[in-house]
Amino acid sequence: MEPLEVVAAVRTACVDAGEQDPLDEASQLRLKHHGLEGSTLATSGEDGFAFSHAGAVDLAVAPGARGRGVGGTLAAEAFAGSGPVTAWSHGDHPAAAALAERHGLRRARALWVMRRPAAEPLPELVVPDGIEIRGYRDADRDEVLRVNASAFAHHPEQGSMDAEDLAGRMSEPWYDPAGLLVADRGDGTLAAFHWTKQHDARLGEVYVVAVDPAAQGGGLGRVVTLAGLHHLHGLGVEEVLLYVESDNEPAVKTYSRLGFTHADADTHVQYRRP
Incomplete structure (x- = not known):
């Protein structure tokens, strides 16, 4: 499966499980109109991806592949070093908070859905x-x-x-x-x-x-x-x-x-x- 196909498959799996799409609108439009120009994309088989662009990271693991260290492996690559970076947790998941803390990211903003x-x-x-x-x-x-x-x-x-x-x-x-x-x-x-x-x-x-x-x-x-x-x-x-x-x-x-x-x-x- 090609890298962008992995992104599509993981996004579909998350939405089908009743979760939020792991790519927000800005990231979706970036991929749609610019592809991987100026960005990097790491995948773990067909189970997860880390999309890095303009100092931001979108990381997602398919629901059926969680608990196997896939997210930790992708995070280690996407958050390597000590430079500035941001990442969203769509749904305020404890696993995301743990990964963020491991790599030196701190809670900065909370966006409410009303x-x-x-x-x-x-x-x-x-x-x-x-x-x-x-x-x-x-x-x-x-x-x-x-x-x-x-x-x-x-x-x-x-x-x-x-x-x-x-x-x-x-x-x-x-x-x-x-x-x-x-x-x-x-x-x-x-x-x-x-x-x-x-x-x-x-x-x-x-x-x-x-x-x-x-x-x-x-x-x-x-x-x-x-x-x-x-x-x-x-x-x-x-x-x-x-x-x-x-x-x-x-x-x-x-x-x-x-x-x-x-x-x-x-x-x-x-x-x-x-």
């Missing part, structure tokens, strides 16, 4: 005067990038999105311009946007919510979030999820007030070796 059943009624959407909520148009590209960069200036992944990254995401099968809702000031500039994502017939996602810092403090984040939820509910999904940094108290409060809840098991942890 969920909301679509059966719960939504509050009425009230849009402020001077703002129009509408679907994305091609002419909005530069404004979406500007608002995103400003809103996520200190975010290590989302804030670096450029035109190529945006185009890559928009080339995905799930993309729908009607689901990228923008808050138009009416003068060619955007105050905020909410990019929604429909995974399948039953699951939707609050994919990205960004508010121009100059427009923050007026409740616009809640407005565009609610607009996106109404859009997703209109598509007939059964559940909506979102990802939020556990220490982002304002965002957690906003989402909680809109009916989102978090279970401890729904936590992704990033480990980092400085």
Whole structure:
């Protein structure tokens, strides 16, 4: 089996076992659009892989092959040396914590998954005067990038999105311009946007919510979030999820007030070796 086939097989085995896909969206897009250019991939037979790229490692072992030292062998190669590196544990697994500690990585971030059943009624959407909520148009590209960069200036992944990254995401099968809702000031500039994502017939996602810092403090984040939820509910999904940094108290409060809840098991942890 070729190395990339091993990655696909292990990912499928994990998902079929009811686990999170071991590759997050950024890693999936990297492999899809750039292959192994600038990256390395180590495999252990057909049982596991370690994908190393830009100072980050994605390591996974098929559920049926665990407990045999496969993860330890891959980790020893992927985390060799003492240089800076990051790795995500999708699900906060104790085995991942043990591997991280063995190689000098410490818990750095916790990303919560919050969920909301679509059966719960939504509050009425009230849009402020001077703002129009509408679907994305091609002419909005530069404004979406500007608002995103400003809103996520200190975010290590989302804030670096450029035109190529945006185009890559928009080339995905799930993309729908009607689901990228923008808050138009009416003068060619955007105050905020909410990019929604429909995974399948039953699951939707609050994919990205960004508010121009100059427009923050007026409740616009809640407005565009609610607009996106109404859009997703209109598509007939059964559940909506979102990802939020556990220490982002304002965002957690906003989402909680809109009916989102978090279970401890729904936590992704990033480990980092400085």
